Amino acid sequence: MLSEATLVDARVAPRVSADTAWAALARRIQGRVLQPSDSAFASFAAPANTRYDRIVPQGIVLPTTEADIAATLAWAHDHQLPVTTRSGGHNYAGYSSTEGLLIHLGMLTARTVDTNAATATVQAGTRNNDLLDALAPTGLTWAFGRCPTIGISISGYLLGGGLGLHTRRLGMASDTLLSTRIVTATGEILFCDENTNADLFWACRGGAGGNFGINTSFTFQLHPAPEVTVYRLAFDGRKADDVLLAMQDLITDPALLRSFAAQFGAKTSGTRAARAAGNISLYAEGWYYGPQSELETILTRVTSVARPTSTYIAQLDGLRAQRYFSDETASNPFTTTSIVARTPMSTQDAACIIEHLRTWPGSSSGSGASVAFFAMGGADSDPAPDATAFVHRDAAFILAATSRWTAADGPAAPQRAAAWVGGVRRDLSPVLGPGSFVNFPDPTLPRWWDAYYGANYERLVKIKNTSDPAGLFRYPQGIRALRP
């Protein structure tokens, strides 16, 4: 009998300890079964957010075919073992971790590019940098995630909507999806597009991973990779509020909604609060779909407010620009909350954000705390809110507040970090908007279903009821089937 916790959270699991059971699974599939004694186990088991590295699976399956996935689901069903899917393992809230069976798609990395149709078909374990390599000779690009380009998998990013520097020009990454293949809870292998299994296809564009089945491949639209002018500016904290407001003016300027890509924010670090207060700095980066001379004029609206401590501006071809913003993920534990801003921040809101950073409690993590802004409001706003599962079509930007720590900060560090990001949410959400971005999940978010999905949640529940009524795919903020 499965416990109530197990029914809600596939990260809690009864044990399957008989070696013979695992050996039987290994015989049923072409891919590999890893157990904790295998040397490769630890690297596949580790999530990107090390906050969740104590959630260790009993076994890991590395499928190489869709039939492997279907056979694994049947085996897990026979043993009443919860299953969780992982592609890149970058979920902020540890939702690709389990104490049951982890189906890790890291060996499904085949990809093809059709240059005539300007489309790419990639298997679910493909990482952004693999696709960048495949696109390099073609002159085509995709709605890539900004950071970190290295390591992050296309699956989770795309299924949750997918927000990057191309968003204002090309739309959300999920808007570029043309079709996907999915293995359902019962092991059926389905092709989904606008005409076939259209409900599932709708749900796969913003309804988040881990809900409806295991997507094995995606076909999406590519676009010519234009030359862009890249910029990266840094500022000290002296005129922090003014820099945030000047950048907000730029991203909300109607003339720049589709030509000026931006991510900016403020950050701090330091082991004690007093130290962190003095360490605030700001950054603004992205690119402009136009010549350097025009961008330099645009940026004077920020640089006339505060003099940058460093400036980099260069014209680069689209793929080199994408690589320029590649970043490795910091391995410290962290917690994040996100706010979808419909309303621009006021002078008081900007001051409030900087005040939160000034009073951040400090930690030993060199990456500290940050409040980041992801510009939206261009092509991402074109579809209706119910055109796909991604509902936030009226967003001006998404704000993400993150706090990081290390083991040296003691057992209370996660609570301190959660209280800090919670404070940012408490003060800013009432003025900016109630929504939150499912790709930046906050495990403490009240009424997360409204915040992530708004009016689309009802349809997502209906699709869940049809595709996975028994709730095989589940996690604390997963779409729930309505039990009869």
Ligand SMILES: Cc1cc2nc3c(=O)[nH]c(=O)nc-3n(C[C@H](O)[C@H](O)[C@H](O)COP(=O)(O)OP(=O)(O)OC[C@H]3O[C@@H](n4cnc5c(N)ncnc54)[C@H](O)[C@@H]3O)c2cc1C
């Ligand atoms: C440092 C950092 C920066 C980021 N920046 C951005 C950004 O700029 N824009 C943005 O949109 N997002 C960003 N993200 C968030 C990122 O898009 C999500 O964390 C995304 O879920 C990661 O994809 P993944 O495949 O690595 O996820 P995983 O952790 O592997 O999985 C995420 C969820 O999807 C499920 N899942 C995974 N693969 C599949 C599949 N094939 N089929 C069905 N379900 C599946 C998992 O069970 C889990 O519930 C960032 C993340 C990090 C760590």
